[in-house]
Amino acid sequence: MLANLSIKNYALIDKLNVAFEEGFTCITGETGAGKSILLGGLSLVLGKRADLSSLKDKDSKCIIEAEFQIKKYNLKPFFKENDLDYEDLTIVRREIQPSGKSRAFINDSPVTLSILSELGDNLIDVHSQHQTLQLTETDFQLRVIDALADNHDLLNEYQKQLKHYRKIQKELESLIDFQREAIKEHDYNSFLLEELKSAPLKEGVQEDLEASFEELNNIENILELLSGGHQLLSDDQVGVVNLLTELKQIANKLSPYGSKYSDLNSRIQSLFIEADDIADEFQNLTEGTEANPEALEEVNSKLQQLYDLQKKHGVSDVVELMKIRDELAVKVDKTENLENEIKEKEEELAAEKETLTRSSNDLHLKRTKVIPELKKQLESSLSSLGMPSASFNISLKKGEEFKNTGTDDLSFLFSANKGGSYGELKKVASGGELSRIMLTIKAILAKYENLPTMMFDEIDTGVSGEISNRMGEIMKEMSKSMQVFSITHLPQVASKGNQHYKVYKTEEGDGTQTQMKRLSSEERVIELAAMLGGNNISDSAMAHARQLLN
Incomplete structure (x- = not known):
């Protein structure tokens, strides 16, 4: 989980230091207050490319540091492989010099951006509009099915076999080319x-x-x-x-x-x-x-x-x-002896192919068994999110090609309306529908996978009322087994948080600063009332805010 975030000299942030806790954390603030700046700073410490224009003071360096509790993430092999000191409380730091030079550190050891990014993928999953498009990719859809089917070990074994199979295949091709x-x-x-x-x-x-x-x-x-x-x-x-x-x-x-x-x-x-x-x-x-x-x-x-x-x-x-x-x-x-070598290699490849086929068949059978359950969970959850007629048509067919995910060809079709025709998600689902489907899938994955910290960036855009209330409940439920953040404009969602932070801007001298603070109980009431009724807070808005919090 993300335990602490410190940002210095980034965009509109002069200096910011925030501690976070487990559970469900909501972040609110007016449009333009700097919520995207917060995400931008976090993305740098997770290994994204730096831009000199992000420095607030062009003559000083930008430093972003994050502390993560990583004990339950099983990351010791990653640290050993990259010759890094492992600590349950791991500190990740990124520095950007005025010259444009960037440096990254994990527990004070310098690392490349690729290593930082690889670690970052295991620490925080930032959900954005771009990530919603991942929902339309077959590999991601199969990942959901494999989570329900408990295929983790079987898939790992299959992928090891596939790696060996491809190695032998390459050796055979080299022998044949050499013979030619x-x-x-x-x-x-x-x-x-x-x-x-x-x-x-x-x-x-x-x-x-x-x-x-x-x-x-x-x-x-x-x-x-x-x-x-x-x-x-x-x-x-x-x-x-x-x-x-x-x-x-x-x-x-x-x-x-x-x-x-x-x-x-x-x-x-x-x-x-x-x-x-x-x-x-x-x-x-x-x-x-x-x-x-x-x-x-x-x-x-x-x-x-x-x-x-x-x-x-x-x-x-x-x-x-x-x-x-x-x-x-x-x-x-x-x-003169190549023919014998090629024959031996072909026999070895055929034996590996049999092994791979057995593993891919096992994957196919286990996946096929859980598809009805996945369909049921998806449709039930989406019904409570204002999509009562949402329906999925999910099927698997065994193909000939050995892919990283097996030999299965997946058909993952969707219809939002009763009696409507099924089509691919990217073609028939709207942005709002994709967001709700993604939230539902993430909630399902949270039950079966040890997911990293989840940060939803306005996943509730375009919904309101009872639907937004239900989305908040889903994120709240997810937070029982993982740390969840939600950047939101909806009071119904913000009221569900165990912690509530507000991002706001202040003017100091000739400049503008982005600040962030944790709200007290009374400050949360005021913030929710403002989100409900605007800056002119009425008694009814305050009462409604208290009701939401209760």
Whole structure:
């Protein structure tokens, strides 16, 4: 419930602080006194968009703060989900700077307007002419039927199932779309994959092939150099090995004359052995090396294949080609296995559809059972509101489409006159009739749902006498289970309030102020008398006012 409302620097309000209680609260005031300003300020703290023109003093910020008792609203999950501190007495604040910047807070934690608005929807239901049009919407009409049918848990479960069903449906559609595109590319991808598989792709292969190519391509030069090297080492006259043989003999003779000569001998012996071994290696390489045009052609072919593939795929080495090969293998494999995946997903979707169908059928049956009771309650209540011939024709038909509310197609038709033809509410009901129907429906909902604070903004416009008296009684009855506000011009309605507030204007200096105060018992009598007979209050008006209050 709304426990307190504080408004600073908004429209004609300089400063206003009002405490409210449970039950039925009536708000009255002359036309233009500022009742709409009060609602406007309240709408800002509930998350509506701000307008700089709403600042009374353009150089100061506007602050609107509301305190709500929210213990019975089961809002702890909302606070947890949005990382907010939960308090049974929750304070919601909105600030509008002269610059136009707006800030919102819930229990002193800054929040976005969307979060504030979402919370606001759970705190106050402000009934206005715009909201009356909600009455003509199928979802709202089904909400009323579901309230009577006690479908809350069943509908929640159905909506969870529907969310999962749509997720699977989307996954299936993605698979089918992927398959459609993949089939177009499958042959080409398979060709590319086979092409890459036929290439000698492994790390280092290109470097090895390039080295082999250099050797095979220069074999004659290599043989010439090997032969020259072998001759320098092994020539009988001036070969290095022959010269080292003579040097070895000299060193051998020197070695007995001291350690320094023996060390020199050892070194020359090693040099001779190494030179002799190198001469043999030159000989072996010469004998084992020959021109091989076929091997050269094969190496050149493999290298060219690698170069062509790198150019084709826009890469610079074999490792990148290997990566492309592996990716293509996954694509080709996935395409070839898509049929199985799609079949499995279709079976999963069919199973979910069966579950959904059972839940939607349960909703349909429970709704169908309570429609006669809803029709009876609506027509009975409207009869007491001056619509004795009001009649409803409500029917449900099961459709094929899974909607958020089930598969039901609802026909909610209305006739205000006896023998009149039925038609859609928005086409056949007048504004006054819609208001009375909405009040009746809200009263029915109040019996079955834990509704937030209800604020009716002149829902009684266009009615008078006994009908207005009955509307007041309906709101009074609703207030036994919830906090109800009524902004009204009718004394019959205002007299039913547990509390009565008056909105009025005062002139101070060069400006005008909107004020609001709670009326005492005697002030209520005077206010009701003025509403009955105008500013010139007569004794009869005072007596009538006292009678209404009693």
